[in-house]
Amino acid sequence: MRIVVIGATGHIGSVVSTALESDGHEVLRASRGSEWTVDVTDPPSVRALFEKLGEVDAVIVASGSVPFAHLTELTRDDYLTAFTSKALSQIDVVRTALDHVRDGGSITLTSGVLAREPIATGAAAAAANGAVESFVITAAAEAPRGIRINAVSPNVLENSPGYHSLFAGQRPVTDAEIGRAYTLAVSGLVTGRVITL
Numbered sequence: 001m002r003i004v005v006i007g008a009t010g011h012i013g014s015v016v017s018t019a020l021e022s023d024g025h026e027v028l029r030a031s032r033g034s035e036w037t038v039d040v041t042d043p044p045s046v047r048a049l050f051e052k053l054g055e056v057d058a059v060i061v062a063s064g065s066v067p068f069a070h071l072t073e074l075t076r077d078d079y080l081t082a083f084t085s086k087a088l089s090q091i092d093v094v095r096t097a098l099d100h101v102r103d104g105g106s107i108t109l110t111s112g113v114l115a116r117e118p119i120a121t122g123a124a125a126a127a128a129n130g131a132v133e134s135f136v137i138t139a140a141a142e143a144p145r146g147i148r149i150n151a152v153s154p155n156v157l158e159n160s161p162g163y164h165s166l167f168a169g170q171r172p173v174t175d176a177e178i179g180r181a182y183t184l185a186v187s188g189l190v191t192g193r194v195i196t197l
Contacts, residue, residue: 002056003186004028004049006038006093007063011157012110012178016060019179020186028053031063040064040089043096050100058106058186059097061090066125078124086128091135098147106148108185109136111194113155119166129153133194140192148191152181155197173197 003020007013008029017027030036030049038049040063064086067078090109097107114122115129133151140149156163158172181195 001025001058001186002028003058003060004030004036004053004056005060005062006030006040006049007061007110009034010062011159012154013060013062015175015178016062016182019183023183023187028056040093041085043092046092046096050096053100055100055102056097056105057102058108059093059101060108060110060182060186061093062110064089064110064128066128068121068125070121071123074124079127082124082128083131086125087131087135090132094135094139094149098144101147104146104148106150106186106191107143108182109149109151111151111153113153113167113170113196115153115194116196117155117167117170121166136194137192143191148185148189150185150190150192151194152178152185153194153196154178154181 003025005013005017008017009031017029021027028036030038039045066082066086094107109132111129111132114126115133136151143149155170155173156167158174177197181197
């Protein structure tokens with residue numbers, strides 16, 4: 001398969017790209033600083049990327065940042081930033097990608113554990129992740145030409161120990177688990193699913 005991974009220079013994107021390449025797929029790594037340049041918060045940049053790529057079998061988005069602060073300190077702009085960077089950017093990728101993904105292909109977005117488990121300072125991230133997951137459920141039901149749409153929602157990453165104290169009592173996920181979840185989303189038959197780790 002010909003697969004574009006947006007956010008390929010980040011930890012999740014890098015792990016996913018390597019896992020899919022080891023399965024024999026052609027992976028096109030896209031990010032702000034890679035050969036396939038894209039800024040997911042800029043719709044014209046997203047359109048330009050897909051115009052250069054042409055047809056693909058699958059699209060994975062593993063990008064987006066959100067502000068973390070105590071609930072009483074988060075501003076409207078913080079929530080807007082979280083929604084724009086994490087949710088709206090991925091929705092914009094889907095809107096554009098639908099015209100470039102081959103029949104029966106797939107689009108996989110990334111949410112995160114904060115949509116289902118709270119941590120201190122995580123309200124903006126929770127709202128953005130929840131928006132991504134809700135979008136996937138309905139968008140998959142309406143996707144044309146047999147295109148499947150899913151989200152992967154990982155817990156805190158094992159390779160990010162600096163964040164572990166914020167996720168007390170939760171089980172960090174390994175790179176192997178991340179690779180398997182995105183492989184399921186891309187190569188399996190599931191659609192409209194939030195694959196939780």
